[in-house]
Amino acid sequence: MLLGYARVSDADLNPDHQVDTLRRAGVAAEDTYIDHASGAKASRPQLDLVLKLLRDGDTLVITRLDRLGRSVLHLITLGAELRERGVGLRVLEQGLDTATAEGRAMFGMLSVLAELSQELTIANTRDGIAAARARGRKGGRPPKLTAEQVQLAQRLYDGGEHTVAQIADLLGVRRTTLYGHLNKQAKPTAAQDEAASEAIVDPIGAGEPAPRSTRSAWACPTCGHEPTTRAETAHQRADLAVTWLHPDPTAEGGIITGHHCCRCQPEPPVIDIACALCGDGPILVGDLVPGADDRLPLPAQRWLSAEGWCISPKLLCPHHADQDH
Template sequence: MGYRIGYARVSTEDQDASAQLDALTAAGCDKIFTDHASGKLASRPGLDEALDKLRPGDTLVITKLDRLGRSTKNLIELAEKLRADGVDLMVLHQHIDTSTPAGRMFFTVISAFAEFERDMIAERTREGLAAARARGRKGGRRPKLTGAKLQHARELYDAKTHTVEEIAQLLGVSRTTVYRALSERETAPRESRT
C-alpha cells in the first residue's frame, strides 16, 4: 500500500487551514502540503510539491474538490494525470475515492456541479452589484470620512495649518483615507464643489 499525501488550500493568508489539516491528519496522511492562494492562481507551490512527491500506488487526499482545481476542466485533467501516473485521489467531504469505478464516475459528476455552483455564485454577485449601481450605490466599505469629519478634514487641509499626517491623527483615520477623501473632491465635477 502506498503513501497518502494530503493537500490543503485556503484562499488568503487570513484564513485558517487547521480544519483541513485536522481532517487530512485523521485520514492518515503521511505528509501534508498547504497553499495560501486563490484557486484561480496558476502558481500553487504546495500543490506542485505534493504532486512531485506522489508515486504509483500513492493517494492524493484533499478535503473538498474546490481545494484542488481551478475549474472542472482543470480538475478532470489533474485526475486523469493522477490516474495515468498510477495515483488515486480521495476527496473526504464528497466521499470520492478514484480507486473504485464508482468513485471515478462520481468525481466527474461532482466536479461539474462544483463549477456550476461557483459560476452561479459569481453570476449572482455580478447581478447584485449591477442592481446596486443602478440604484446609485457603490460596492465596498462605507467611507470613513463623511459629513462633518470630511468637511473638517478639507478645512484643515485648505488652511495649510496641518499636515495630512496630523489631520489623520486628529480624525482617527489613516493618511490614505485622508488622501482618498481629498482626491475625490479634486475629481468631483466643478458644480458640485462648494
C-alpha cells in the same frame, strides 16, 4: 511511487483507520503524511509537503475526497495540477483512480459541477446587488469620512499649517485613508498666491516660498517635483518624512524603501503601520499589505525588527520600544 495523505479535523481524533486503509493499498509508513487540521483551513503543512515531494509518475493515495480538498473547486484545482505534473490520484473508498478512463471522467464531471456552482453564485450575487440598487441601497464598505469631514480636511490641508498626519489624527483615521480623499494637487488659494508674490520682493516675508538655493533639498527623490510655495514646502517636507516599504521585485522577501511626494504616492493597496504610542510609522505597499487575518507579512516584520521596532505584543517604534523596556 505511492505517497499517502490522511487528515483528521481535530488533534484528539485518531487517524488510524485512514492509515490502515492506506497500508492495505500499499503505501509505506514512511510515505504516509498526516495533518490534524480543519478541512476549511487554508494551510495544511503535511499536504503542502506531499505536493512538493510528488514527482512525475508518482500517485497520491487518500481514503476519501473530503480528506484532501477544502471544497469541490479546491479538489478540481488540485486534480488539474496533479494531472499537469503527471501525478496520479487514487481515492480508495470512493473507487476513483485518475490512471483510469473512468476516474478521469469522474473528475471531469466534478469540474463541470464546480463551474456550474460558481456561475450560479455569481448570478445570485448580481441579482442581489441589482435588487438592492433598485431599492436605493449601495453596496461596499461605508466611507470612513463624511462629506463634511472631507471638506474640513481639504481646508486644513490647503491652509498649509497642518500636515497629513496631523489632520488624520484630528479626524481619527489613518494617513492612508486621508490620502485617498485629499485633492493634493489643488491650486494655492488667492492669499497664498499673494504671499508668494510678495515674497519675491521681500524674501523674509511670512509668505516666503522656498528659496531657490534650498528648493532642491525638498525635491521629491522619486519624481523630482519641487515645491513652489512655503505652504507646499511644508506639505512636501512632511510627506517626504514618511517611509514607504515596497516589495523588492528582484529578491523574494526583500523590501525597497522609498519616499514620495503627493504627486507620486503609490496607489492602493497601501496601509499605515503606526506606533501604538506616537502613531508614527512606515506605509506598506502592495504584497506587504496584511491580509484578512491582519498579520504583518514576514518581510515587513523582519524590516521593522531590523529598524528597532517592537513587534509584539504591540507595535512600538524604536524610540518608544526603548522606553518600554
